[in-house]
């Protein structure tokens with residue numbers, strides 16, 4: 001059977017964050033008291049005005065195939081969003097809509113990578129980037145962006161990673177899994193490097209744009225360095241911004257030939273994203289925006305709670321992230337210790353599985369994101385749950401000998 005499966009899949013692994021979420025759900029179903037902090041989605045409900053727009057779309061018969069890469073109304077709303085929030089001018093013909101940002105990123109890589117083409121991915125990274133590059137036949141070039149530099153890629157490391165084969169830099173700020181957000185000056189230092197290498201394009205994943213905590217302010221490459229506009233794909237979506245993960249709408253804007261190539265792939269694979277979700281996304285982008293500051297405020301409060309409680313756990317050091325809804329604490333101080341089960345903690349995978357076994361808290365090991373020994377917590381859950389989870393983590397760490 002295994003020889004029947006395509007060789008290209010042998011280099012790819014299933015999403016480890018989905019695996020942790022499934023494992024926690026399994027244990028829960030078996031009656032275990034488990035707190036899952038693995039899933040990367042807002043715990044809020046989709047705002048009502050957006051749901052109503054979807055219901056209206058169904059009732060008025062907007063239930064048929066649409067243009068492959070998005071209805072004109074949504075493309076217009078996306079152009080308005082880029083102008084309003086990012087100061088970026090895009091025409092509807094420069095915009096593509098897909099089934100989640102995930103599909104847009106994947107299609108963009110499929111549309112551009114030839115065998116041997118390199119894609120620079122700062123680590124820790126969102127779990128899907130390297131595997132998407134591999135599926136598209138390219139070579140991920142992972143560049144460490146460690147805790148010492150705030151989990152941010154330095155201009156020197158970027159310059160050192162570029163070769164004649166580099167096609168893309170994948171840039172993600174605020175980041176999943178660290179929450180690190182590049183300041184304008186930090187991003188400018190990177191775009192300055194890219195100006196020296198006209199063959200390198202930027203794929204910027206701005207999914208967590210609206211979860212940027214003051215005094216940190218979000219910025220995006222094409223806005224910070226207009227000279228990069230012609231070789232930047234600006235990717236965004238409604239999943240995190242409007243608590244719409246299940247609706248599956250993501251989008252991107254960039255040079256027309258690239259946008260056309262992405263649409264070509266979509267036309268021969270999935271066709272249009274759900275018509276109903278597209279109409280919901282029109283309302284999300286054009287309608288009232290009060291969900292955004294409300295959720296930002298809640299997430300900032302939760303960040304402060306989690307950072308403070310984790311820093312009181314023996315052996316853990318938790319930096320304060322600028323955005324998103326993740327923390328990425330170091331467990332260097334726990335490595336080498338022994339858990340109550342008698343198991344020695346040698347890796348972050350050991351830490352995570354012992355924590356799940358002994359305290360029923362599901363988090364994701366740093367190894368999944370390309371930088372150890374760390375783990376990721378998604379704090380997109382209630383304050384009460386987070387307090388309980390952090391108390392359990394403190395107890396677990398205190399019991400390590």
Ligand SMILES: Cc1ncc(COP(=O)(O)O)c(C=O)c1O
Nearest residue numbers: 040100101102126176237239250
């Ligand atoms: C960094 C990052 N990019 C992209 C996505 C994909 O989001 P969606 O496909 O729901 O738009 C996610 C979701 O977890 C993410 O964390």
